[in-house]
Every structure is written in C-alpha cells, then in structure tokens.
Amino acid sequence: MQLRYIEDLAQGQETPLLAIAVADGASATEAYLSAIDSVLRGGVEAVMTAGDVTGKSSDEVVLYGQAEGPRRVVLLGVGKADDLDAEKLRRFAGRAVRVAERLKLEALTISLEGMDGVDAEVAAQAVAEGAGLAAWKFTELQAEDEESPTVLVNAVDLVGGDTAASSAGAMAGAAIARAVNFCRSLQDRPGNVATPTHLADEAERMCSAMGLDVTIFDEARMREEDMHALLSVTRGSDEEARFIIMEHRGGEDGEAPLILVGKGLTFDSGGISIKPSQGMEEMKYDMSGGAAVIGAMQAIAELGVHANVVGLVPASDNMPSGTATKPGDVISSLAGKTIEVINTDAEGRLILADALAWGARMKPAAMVDCATLTGSVIIALGHHAAAVISNDDALVAELREAGDSSGERCWQLPLWDEYRKQLDSGAADLQNIGGRPAGSITAAAFLKEFVADVPWAHLDIAGTAWGEGKLPYQRKGGTGFPTRLLVEWVRRRAG
Ligand code: BES
Ligand code: MN
Ligand code: ZN
Numbered sequence: 001m002q003l004r005y006i007e008d009l010a011q012g013q014e015t016p017l018l019a020i021a022v023a024d025g026a027s028a029t030e031a032y033l034s035a036i037d038s039v040l041r042g043g044v045e046a047v048m049t050a051g052d053v054t055g056k057s058s059d060e061v062v063l064y065g066q067a068e069g070p071r072r073v074v075l076l077g078v079g080k081a082d083d084l085d086a087e088k089l090r091r092f093a094g095r096a097v098r099v100a101e102r103l104k105l106e107a108l109t110i111s112l113e114g115m116d117g118v119d120a121e122v123a124a125q126a127v128a129e130g131a132g133l134a135a136w137k138f139t140e141l142q143a144e145d146e147e148s149p150t151v152l153v154n155a156v157d158l159v160g161g162d163t164a165a166s167s168a169g170a171m172a173g174a175a176i177a178r179a180v181n182f183c184r185s186l187q188d189r190p191g192n193v194a195t196p197t198h199l200a201d202e203a204e205r206m207c208s209a210m211g212l213d214v215t216i217f218d219e220a221r222m223r224e225e226d227m228h229a230l231l232s233v234t235r236g237s238d239e240e241a242r243f244i245i246m247e248h249r250g251g252e253d254g255e256a257p258l259i260l261v262g263k264g265l266t267f268d269s270g271g272i273s274i275k276p277s278q279g280m281e282e283m284k285y286d287m288s289g290g291a292a293v294i295g296a297m298q299a300i301a302e303l304g305v306h307a308n309v310v311g312l313v314p315a316s317d318n319m320p321s322g323t324a325t326k327p328g329d330v331i332s333s334l335a336g337k338t339i340e341v342i343n344t345d346a347e348g349r350l351i352l353a354d355a356l357a358w359g360a361r362m363k364p365a366a367m368v369d370c371a372t373l374t375g376s377v378i379i380a381l382g383h384h385a386a387a388v389i390s391n392d393d394a395l396v397a398e399l400r401e402a403g404d405s406s407g408e409r410c411w412q413l414p415l416w417d418e419y420r421k422q423l424d425s426g427a428a429d430l431q432n433i434g435g436r437p438a439g440s441i442t443a444a445a446f447l448k449e450f451v452a453d454v455p456w457a458h459l460d461i462a463g464t465a466w467g468e469g470k471l472p473y474q475r476k477g478g479t480g481f482p483t484r485l486l487v488e489w490v491r492r493r494a495g
Contacts, residue, residue, distance in 0.1 A: 001135045002155045003128055003174040005167040006109075010159045011039045011069055015109040018070035019096030021089075022048075023081035023114060024055035032113035032160070039069035053077060057088075062099065070109065074099045084117045086126035087407040093130030094473030097153050104151040112161030120162035122405075124169030125176070129484070131156045132177025133473040138188040175302040176487055180480035182206070183288075183295030187465070187478025191267035191284045196234075196315035199264050199287065200242040203294050203313065207246055210301035217243035227354040229333040230314050233347045236271055236324025237317035243355070244290075246297045246311040250304060250494070256365040257308035258493060260297070260486055261355045263348045263371035264290025264315035271318045271344030272326055285478060286348070288465035289370040290315055296486040303487070307494035312359055314351040318344070330428045334358060335450050340428035348373045349432060349443050353450040360452040366395055367451060368489065370459040370482050376439030378463040385409040386464050386482060389444035390457035399457055402489035408482045410459055413438075419445045459485075 010018055010032070020036060028034060028045040037044045043063040053059045059077030076099075078084060078092050093110055100108040110131060115123045135153040144150070158170050186194055186202060200216045207214035219241055222231055227243065234241035244264070251257075265286035269275060275283065290313035297311040325331065329341050331350075335357040339350065348371050359367050370386075377387045386403075388410040390396045396412050403410040422434030422442045430449060434442025444458045461481055469476040 001132055001153065003132060003158070003170065005124065005158045005170040007163050008159055009035065010109070010111040010113065011035050013070055013109045013157065013159060015070050015107065015157065016105045017072045017074060017100050017103065017108040019074050019076060019099070019108060019110045021078045021092050021111070021114040022053055022055045022059065022075050023084065024077065024079055026055050026081070026114065032111070036073060039065055040073060041066070044075065047075065055079065060095070060099065072103070081117055084115060086118065086122050086405060089115060089118065089123055089126035090130035090407055091472050093127040094134035094471065097131050097134035098472055100153050101151065106151060106153060107155040108153060109157040109159055111159055112166055120165035121169035124158060124161055124166040125173035127158060128170045128173025129177050130473045132174055133180060136181040136184065137475060138185060138477055172303060176299050176484060179295040179299035179487065180483045182298055183291040183480040183483045184478040186291035186294065187285050187288050191317070194266055194284070194287060195239045196242040196264065196266055196317065197240060199266065199290060199294070199313065199315045200244050203244045203246060206294060206298050210298055212297060212301050213247040213249070215245040225334065226332070227334050228331055229339060229350040230316060230354040232325045232329070232331040232341065233318055233350050234316040236321040237319040239266070239317045241316040244313040244315060246294070248297060248300050248305070248309040250306050251308040255308050256363055257310045258490055259310045259312060259359040259362065259364040259367040260293045261312045261352065261359055261367065261369035262289035262291070262293030263287070263352055263373065264313040265348055265351065266315060266317050268318045268345070268347065269320060271347060272320045272324050273343045273345040274320055275345060282466065285466045286372050287315065288372050288478060289461060291478070292370055292480065292483045292486060295480065295483040296490070299483070299487045300490055303491065305490055305494045307490060309490055310359070310362065310364070312355045314355040316351055318347045333450070337430065337449060338428040340425040340431040342431050343433045346432045346443070349446045352447055356447060356450040356456070360450070360454045364454055366455045368399065368457050368459065368486065369447065370461050370486070372462040372465050373443050373460045374440045374462055377460040380413065380440060381411055381463055383463045383467060385411045387411060387413045387440050387460040388457055389413050389415050389441060389460070391415065391448055391451070392455040392457065395455050395457045398492065399485070399489055402492060403485050406484035406488040408464070408485040410485070413441050415441060415444055415448065
C-alpha cells in the first residue's frame with residue numbers, strides 16, 4: 001500500500017473518497033466542515049442538521065460530490081473531542097478503509113482535520129497506522145475469486161493537519177504499519193510454510209534490505225555454544241532449528257544495547273505431552289513473538305532510531321517422535337542450569353531460556369521478551385492486554401506507557417520470590433512447570449532464572465497475538481501484537 005502526505009486542502013482533492021472525522025457535538029459551521037460543503041452543495045450541513053451525523057462513534061454517512069474535487073465524502077463520527085486519542089484515530093482510519101473496500105475503491109484520501117485534541121504528529125502517525133493495517137490482507141495462499149475479485153485499497157493520501165509534524169508522523173506510521181503487516185504475514189503462514197528456516201530466511205532478507213547485521217545459528221553452532229535447552233525442544237522435529245540474531249547500530253559504539261527477544265515456535269504440538277487435536281491448528285501462531293521482533297527490527301531500522309538494538313529469535317518446532325525429549329528428562333542450558341522437563345508442552349520457556357541467557361551476556365541496558373507463553377494469560381486478561389512480568393518496575397512503567405500510546409496495552413502481574421518455589425525440582429536445578437496456580441507468573445519466574453541481573457520484562461502475548469478481526473484495522477488472524485509497542489518503547493528510550 002502506498003501512503004503519501006499531501007500538503008493541500010481536503011476539498012481540492014481529486015479523489016474517489018474523502019474521509020472526514022466528526023467529533024461529538026461538532027457543528028457544520030466549523031471551518032474544515034464548511035470548506036468541504038463548498039464542494040458538496042451544502043450536503044454536510046444538511047446531514048448534520050438532520051441529525052444523521054452527530055459525531056457518535058457509530059455514525060457513518062457517505063455523500064456524493066460534483067465533477068470537481070472529491071467524488072464521495074464519508075463523514076465518520078469519532079466520539080467526544082476531549083476523549084480523542086491515537087487509538088480512536090487508528091480505528092477511524094480503519095473504518096475509512098473499510099468504507100472504501102465496500103465501495104470497491106482502490107484509493108482514498110483521509111483528512112487530518114478535526115483532531116485538534118491530539119498532537120499533530122501523533123495523529124498523523126495513528127491515522128497512517130490504522131489505514132496501513134486495515135488495507136492489508138493475507139491472500140498469498142488462495143486463488144482469486146473470479147466472480148468478485150477482492151478489491152484492496154492500495155493508495156492512501158493524508159491531507160490537512162500541520163505540514164512538518166503531520167508528514168513526519170505519516171511517514172513513521174507508514175513504516176510501522178509495514179513492519180506490523182510483515183509480522184502478520186509471518187504469523188498467518190502455516191507451520192509447513194513458516195518453518196524455523198523460513199523465519200531465518202525472512203529475517204536475513206529483511207536485514208540485508210534494511211542494512212542490519214544478521215547472524216543465523218544452525219543446530220551445529222547451537223551445540224558448540226551449549227544451547228541445550230533450545231536443542232532439547234527441536235529434538236523431536238525433522239525441521240532444523242535456527243537462532244536468529246539481528247543488530248541495529250543506531251547508537252554510539254560501545255553503548256549498551258536494548259535487546260528484544262521473541263518466541264519463534266513455528267508449530268507447537270505439545271511434543272510428547274501432546275495437545276488435544278481440537279484447535280491444535282492455531283498453534284501455528286506460536287511464533288508470533290519472534291515475528292513481532294523481526295517486524296520491530298525492520299521499523300527500527302527504517303526509522304533510523306538512535307539506539308543500539310539487538311533482536312533475538314530462537315526458532316523451533318515442538319513435535320513428538322522417537323527422538324523427542326521425554327517428560328522426566330533432565331537437560332542442560334546455555335546458562336549452565338539443569339532443567340527437569342516435567343511437561344514437554346512448556347517448551348517456550350526452554351527456547352527463551354537460552355535466548356535470554358545469550359542476551360544477558362551482552363550486558364544490555366534492558367531486555368524485553370515477548371512470547372505466546374501460557375494459556376493462563378487468556379484466563380487472566382482475556383484478549384485486551386498482554387501480561388507484563390518483570391524484575392524492574394521502572395521498565396514496567398515504560399512498557400505500560402508505550403503500550404497505552406501504541407494501542408497495544410499491557411498490564412502487570414507480580415513476580416514475588418514466593419512463586420519460585422513452585423519450580424523446585426527433586427532432580428535438577430529447576431523444573432519447567434509450576435502447576436496450575438498462577439501459570440503465567442511461574443512461567444515468568446522460570447525465565448527470570450536466565451536473565452542474571454539485567455533489567456528485563458516479559459510480555460505474555462498468548463491472548464493478544466491472534467484475533468477474530470474485531471477492530472476496524474484488524475482482520476481474522478495475526479494482529480502483529482506487540483510490534484507497535486516494541487517500536488514505541490525503543491523510540492522513547494532513544495529519546
Ligand atoms: N504455546 C503455548 C501457549 C498458548 C496457549 C499460546 C494458547 C496460545 C494460545 C505454550 O507452549 C503452552 O503449551 N503452554 C502450556 C504450559 C503448561 C504446560 C504449563 C499451557 O499454557 O497450557
Ligand atoms: Mn506448548
Ligand atoms: Zn508454545
């Protein structure tokens with residue numbers, strides 16, 4: 001999708017569709033609305049006088065223009081002006097794209113007017129993100145329906161706003177949307193396509209396009225490095241595992257990096273502790289954390305963020321076979337700790353253990369991992385927020401703020417020392433499950449054993465990485481969560 005910022009008036013655009021935000025209680029006499037009316041023969045005023053658009057967030061009316069200027073204008077209510085924020089603008093832009101789709105239009109223009117309560121750069125970024133995310137669809141494995149070919153929006157122009165701030169925001173939002181959509185395409189690819197090798201190939205392709213350094217470990221290299229926890233998970237699979245290292249050098253030489261770690265479990269059958277077959281197909285999205293880190297690295301490179309950032313993705317299948325790790329096996333790990341594998345379905349924490357230990361050796365300023373780690377986070381928070389669990393409350397505050405402004409929220413769960421007892425093992429330094437109570441927290445307590453003294457936070461995204469497409473800028477499938485949050489956090493850190 002092509003996104004441009006155009007320094008021009010909305011009413012002058014030769015566009016098949018112009019989308020306009022209308023806040024609750026706005027009147028047709030407002031300058032930006034009456035300007036539109038000049039090319040609509042008073043249509044806006046008529047609609048608003050009739051009360052058909054009052055600014056409520058469900059309002060939507062399409063008006064038809066004349067030969068000059070916008071062919072159609074859609075007025076979209078956005079709720080109370082005082083409550084307007086970035087997330088409401090993402091949804092507004094998503095609705096505008098859905099209206100264009102319904103009308104089978106490939107292009108539209110979105111006005112940045114009527115958003116005075118929101119900083120101009122933030123508003124343009126949010127609108128660009130919402131439009132870019134809404135226009136994207138995963139189609140690569142399906143034939144075109146010849147009767148009614150899908151028409152997707154492929155060009156969006158933003159107009160109005162404040163030139164310098166709005167064009168900067170629009171360009172950042174477009175880069176972030178591309179990164180999230182890259183993440184979503186990796187998520188939506190099934191396990192037979194998105195293998196560990198495929199993730200590594202895609203990371204390599206992205207890194208060479210963006211000028212990032214990239215290193216890929218194969219299993220022989222993992223063995224040399226003592227990554228026995230990661231190797232224990234891939235043992236049962238015929239697919240080769242990969243460990244992906246991506247490096248963005250945007251900071252000073254020698255400046256401690258920020259490290260992003262993502263679980264790249266390309267299919268989670270549960271291994272010998274096999275999952276029930278009902279719904280097992282969804283476990284193709286168990287690589288969502290890894291996909292988000294690869295996507296975030298793309299945006300960080302494209303935005304030229306002034307920080308050193310390293311992305312780490314342990315990528316593996318989890319399969320049962322005669323060579324698979326068995327319940328009761330005791331394995332080693334990169335950090336040297338031994339682990340009793342009670343349940344082979346608690347595999348994410350094993351591959352993350354080695355990735356986090358690898359990251360900790362680089363003495364990062366902070367390290368954040370994201371992983372579809374536990375079903376129990378869905379019981380705790382549903383699908384509206386990720387859990388954030390950490391050894392550093394200041395880092396939690398940063399991530400909560402980055403989450404609120406990116407629209408990818410997270411909510412803290414505690415990590416008190418008492419939880420560690422649930423991981424005591426009779427046979428090894430620790431065991432890989434902590435029983436039913438506080439499943440998301442004991443998973444994080446396990447990870448904490450491998451981060452040494454690095455400020456670290458874990459995001460459990462099992463409830464947020466995949467969805468039914470409930471928001472206007474989403475579709476059924478991968479959501480890209482937490483690509484936007486990670487990029488926002490890194491940008492804020494870089495100042
Ligand atoms: N990948 C799953 C977690 C998951 C569940 C992700 C639902 C997305 C949706 C993870 O590897 C897993 O199997 N976790 C187990 C842990 C248990 C064995 C301690 C779980 O949550 O049941
Ligand atoms: Mn599992
Ligand atoms: Zn898993």
